[in-house]
Amino acid sequence: MRISSAFNGVVVADLEPSGTTGWLSTYIVLGSESVAIVDPGPKSSAEAFAELIDMLDVRRFKKVYIALTHVHIDHAGVTGDLVEILPNALVLVHSRGVKHLVDPSKLWQSSLEVLGENAKLLGEPKPVPQDRIVGLVDRVRIELSGAELVGIPTPGHAPHHVSYLLEPGGLLFAGDSIANYFNGRLYPVTVHPFDSEEYLRSLDSMLKLQPKKIGVAHYGLVDEEPEVFIQRARDKLISWIYHIGSLINSGISKPEDIYQHVLSRDVELAYAKRLEELMPAFRGSTYRVIAGLHSYISRKNRTL
Ligand SMILES: [Zn+2]
Numbered sequence: 001m002r003i004s005s006a007f008n009g010v011v012v013a014d015l016e017p018s019g020t021t022g023w024l025s026t027y028i029v030l031g032s033e034s035v036a037i038v039d040p041g042p043k044s045s046a047e048a049f050a051e052l053i054d055m056l057d058v059r060r061f062k063k064v065y066i067a068l069t070h071v072h073i074d075h076a077g078v079t080g081d082l083v084e085i086l087p088n089a090l091v092l093v094h095s096r097g098v099k100h101l102v103d104p105s106k107l108w109q110s111s112l113e114v115l116g117e118n119a120k121l122l123g124e125p126k127p128v129p130q131d132r133i134v135g136l137v138d139r140v141r142i143e144l145s146g147a148e149l150v151g152i153p154t155p156g157h158a159p160h161h162v163s164y165l166l167e168p169g170g171l172l173f174a175g176d177s178i179a180n181y182f183n184g185r186l187y188p189v190t191v192h193p194f195d196s197e198e199y200l201r202s203l204d205s206m207l208k209l210q211p212k213k214i215g216v217a218h219y220g221l222v223d224e225e226p227e228v229f230i231q232r233a234r235d236k237l238i239s240w241i242y243h244i245g246s247l248i249n250s251g252i253s254k255p256e257d258i259y260q261h262v263l264s265r266d267v268e269l270a271y272a273k274r275l276e277e278l279m280p281a282f283r284g285s286t287y288r289v290i291a292g293l294h295s296y297i298s299r300k301n302r303t304l
Pocket of ligand 1: 070072075157176
């Protein structure tokens with residue numbers, strides 16, 4: 001486990017899920033009487049999380065919020081375990097994600113289909129009791145004794161994605177709504193079922209928040225200015241759409257071939273591909289990103 005206290009007292013934790021270091025960041029906002037845990041991680045983090053809870057003495061807080069950006073099993077799979085060991089914890093999630101927490105069986109099936117062996121590595125989520133979940137619809141403000149967490153719907157990566165802005169301080173927890181970010185390299189997380197129009201609109205709404213700092217799920221606090229980071233993610237998506245479109249027009253249609261072409265031209269994606277070898281839980285991720293965008297573009301073309 002790696003812990004750092006980085007920005008305005010927010011703890012950034014890497015619980016090294018499934019033996020994978022440098023892949024998933026969990027953020028813990030410690031108020032005077034309440035605490036918020038953003039993107040707790042997969043089921044495989046349950047043991048490490050129990051240690052972290054003791055270490056930070058999380059049980060002393062009157063209110064505990066588990067703020068999920070979305071229900072994908074790498075972000076939220078440990079939630080069922082957490083509500084058991086934290087009896088006063090409430091889970092915040094977009095209303096469209098609630099049913100997948102209450103009954104994770106469908107989510108687990110589709111995770112097995114999309115992630116294969118990786119899903120097993122991350123672990124099957126436990127159900128979360130309905131009365132422990134708060135379904136978010138529009139923008140919502142959560143009081144954190146002296147601070148405030150503002151939940152903003154940011155669909156695109158997933159239709160039920162929510163980002164959270166911490167005020168004061170302006171730290172935006174962006175989950176997967178902007179980009180994956182490894183050592184200064186970034187690319188949008190366009191896995192199926194990605195929606196590029198919604199994603200671009202969400203980037204605009206996050207820009208309007210004028211965040212002072214961005215923290216992503218994969219991985220960590222972003223060194224760049226937020227507006228530059230968001231603009232780079234937008235530019236990358238548009239260049240991918242253009243590149244994949246021209247490959248399709250030239251008769252290349254297999255996702256594997258499209259992936260190889262994009263990989264050969266994109267140094268940031270190629271960097272992430274090399275990281276896959278060091279990170280068991282990350283394997284196959286760069287392929288899924290390009291295949292997801294290709295599938296989105298193909299669906300779009302069929303309906304035009
Ligand atoms: Zn995700």
